[in-house]
Amino acid sequence: MTRPFAPAFLQSSPDAATFLHPYHADAKARVIALQQRAKQPCHPSVLEALHLQHPPAKRTAAQEASLQALATTGTTAVISGQQVGLFLGPLYTLHKAATAILLARQLEAETQQRVVPIFWLQVEDHDLEEIATCCLPQHGDVLSLRLLEPSLAHQNRSSVAHYPLEETALSEIFSQLQQCLQGLPFAQETLDLLHETYKAQRPIGEAFAALLHEIFASEGLLIFHPRHPSLASLAAPVHQRAISEASAIEARLKEREEALQQADFRVQIPLRPGATLSFFHPEGPEGPRFRIMQEEQQFALAGSELRFSQDQLLEQLQKHPERFSTSALLRPLLQDQWFPTAAYVGGPGEIAYFAQLAPLYQLFDVAMPMILPRGRFVWVESSQQKLLDQLGLTLEDLQAPETSLLARLAEKQDAHPLDRDALRAKLWEPLQQSIEQLQESIQQLEPGLVKPLLKLGQQFEDGLEKLVTKIQRVQLSQDEQTQQRLQSAKQRLFPQGAPQERVYGFPYFAARVGLQSLKHTLLSNYHPYQHTTQVLHLQQENG
Numbered sequence: 001m002t003r004p005f006a007p008a009f010l011q012s013s014p015d016a017a018t019f020l021h022p023y024h025a026d027a028k029a030r031v032i033a034l035q036q037r038a039k040q041p042c043h044p045s046v047l048e049a050l051h052l053q054h055p056p057a058k059r060t061a062a063q064e065a066s067l068q069a070l071a072t073t074g075t076t077a078v079i080s081g082q083q084v085g086l087f088l089g090p091l092y093t094l095h096k097a098a099t100a101i102l103l104a105r106q107l108e109a110e111t112q113q114r115v116v117p118i119f120w121l122q123v124e125d126h127d128l129e130e131i132a133t134c135c136l137p138q139h140g141d142v143l144s145l146r147l148l149e150p151s152l153a154h155q156n157r158s159s160v161a162h163y164p165l166e167e168t169a170l171s172e173i174f175s176q177l178q179q180c181l182q183g184l185p186f187a188q189e190t191l192d193l194l195h196e197t198y199k200a201q202r203p204i205g206e207a208f209a210a211l212l213h214e215i216f217a218s219e220g221l222l223i224f225h226p227r228h229p230s231l232a233s234l235a236a237p238v239h240q241r242a243i244s245e246a247s248a249i250e251a252r253l254k255e256r257e258e259a260l261q262q263a264d265f266r267v268q269i270p271l272r273p274g275a276t277l278s279f280f281h282p283e284g285p286e287g288p289r290f291r292i293m294q295e296e297q298q299f300a301l302a303g304s305e306l307r308f309s310q311d312q313l314l315e316q317l318q319k320h321p322e323r324f325s326t327s328a329l330l331r332p333l334l335q336d337q338w339f340p341t342a343a344y345v346g347g348p349g350e351i352a353y354f355a356q357l358a359p360l361y362q363l364f365d366v367a368m369p370m371i372l373p374r375g376r377f378v379w380v381e382s383s384q385q386k387l388l389d390q391l392g393l394t395l396e397d398l399q400a401p402e403t404s405l406l407a408r409l410a411e412k413q414d415a416h417p418l419d420r421d422a423l424r425a426k427l428w429e430p431l432q433q434s435i436e437q438l439q440e441s442i443q444q445l446e447p448g449l450v451k452p453l454l455k456l457g458q459q460f461e462d463g464l465e466k467l468v469t470k471i472q473r474v475q476l477s478q479d480e481q482t483q484q485r486l487q488s489a490k491q492r493l494f495p496q497g498a499p500q501e502r503v504y505g506f507p508y509f510a511a512r513v514g515l516q517s518l519k520h521t522l523l524s525n526y527h528p529y530q531h532t533t534q535v536l537h538l539q540q541e542n543g
Contacts (some may be wrong), residue, residue, distance in 0.1 A: 006348035010531035024529035062220035076342035081120030084208035124325040125163035157288030167200035232322035270350035277330035
């Protein structure tokens with residue numbers, strides 16, 4: 001059975017290092033890699049687009065400094081990105097952005113060269129079901145806020161860049177959100193922020209960017225929208241090679257896929273025979289997009305009846321470059337042609353598909369950036385931590401199957417000083433032995449006194465049993481409460497058995513302690529190049 005690539009990479013395993021260098025564990029290699037990337041300037045058209053996407057009236061002083069730095073040769077970038085989602089989607093979106101900011105600072109300190117954090121909006125995808133959902137904890141369960149029903153989401157093949165927020169659906173979501181956050185200290189502050197950024201008729205990508213800007217603009221984070229009209233012609237050469245060299249690209253990817261499999265690694269993005277790495281939007285950039293498939297001497301659009309010769313397809317690219325978009329395996333090549341990318345911050349899945357990509361960087365003659373892990377976090381409330389401490393459990397314990405966890409708690413309960421066996425051993429058994437010893441002496445002294453002695457012993461035993469019964473009732477009630485609290489904590493920390501950051505969105509946590517406190521905790525407690533999950537305590541700042 002094959003194994004996931006990311007864990008081996010994060011542990012700097014030699015077999016993983018043959019596919020992807022573990023820069024997170026190699027300080028000298030980081031310095032060399034950054035110095036090499038510093039020779040590449042940011043593409044002027046990309047820099048111009050960034051200025052347009054950060055108008056002077058809205059950009060912060062820190063963002064202005066980032067833009068000026070990018071215009072200077074010698075500056076590099078730490079880039080992360082995420083498919084845009086409702087209210088930023090899962091928590092790891094927030095974690096990715098924070099990691100990019102902090103790693104940019106860390107690399108600056110290590111190399112004494114300017115490094116700028118950038119968040120790439122992945123708005124070319126058409127997975128509306130995923131982007132249209134945000135989950136929150138509610139009454140020990142998971143509340144899913146949905147812009148679209150799954151059946152409707154699958155019918156739309158348009159890039160999410162062009163999906164406008166519908167007033168009716170948005171109004172219903174805000175109504176549910178208000179009920180979910182009701183009573184939390186910073187509920188209104190959080191709702192006001194979301195109302196300000198997620199407005200009806202606004203494309204969801206722009207809403208996502210506006211919210212991310214409100215959170216991290218003061219840290220100098222630049223937010224890049226690749227579907228800006230001015231950039232379409234700039235992307236055309238990459239699509240041209242993806243089409244004209246489709247066979248060579250597929251051969252390289254196939255060779256790397258086989259090498260990964262021989263090393264017993266799971267391939268993150270299985271190859272589709274004949275598939276190029278580009279999509280085509282025949283009705284225009286806002287219309288449905290289809291994967292371009294190579295079929296002998298022509299190209300087909302998967303899911304469509306349309307067919308093109310290579311010349312016809314390249315003519316479409318020349319006339320309408322805005323009608324082409326990238327796949328997950330092509331986007332990084334475009335990104336790293338446009339930016340002097342020193343490092344890309346990715347999650348486990350992204351790390352795995354970058355392991356597939358090295359041969360394409362060589363083919364496209366693009367310098368591959370360092371691949372560094374995003375911070376992985378779990379937010380723990382004080383009540384949850386207190387319960388774990390009381391029960392002697394850790395976060396890792398909560399990931400055990402429920403039967404195993406309950407058995408462990410039962411073992412602890414059996415050793416409780418107030419359980420039945422402990423009380424009998426401590427109180428009744430010594431008394432019973434004393435009565436038996438006394439009975440022989442009393443029998444010799446006066447046999448008639450034996451009966452009252454035994455009666456006294458029986459009364460004590462009966463009284464002890466009544467006390468034990470009352471204690472057990474209290475313990476049972478407390479155990480039920482403990483189990484309920486434990487189940488609630490488990491659902492909050494590992495909802496539906498998954499890592500918290502992959503399920504819940506940030507609105508609940510911002511409403512719980514305030515956005516500024518949440519951000520401060522995140523930026524203050526991250527340990528660079530860490531590959532284990534870090535615990536962050538959800539606490540409201542004083543003052």
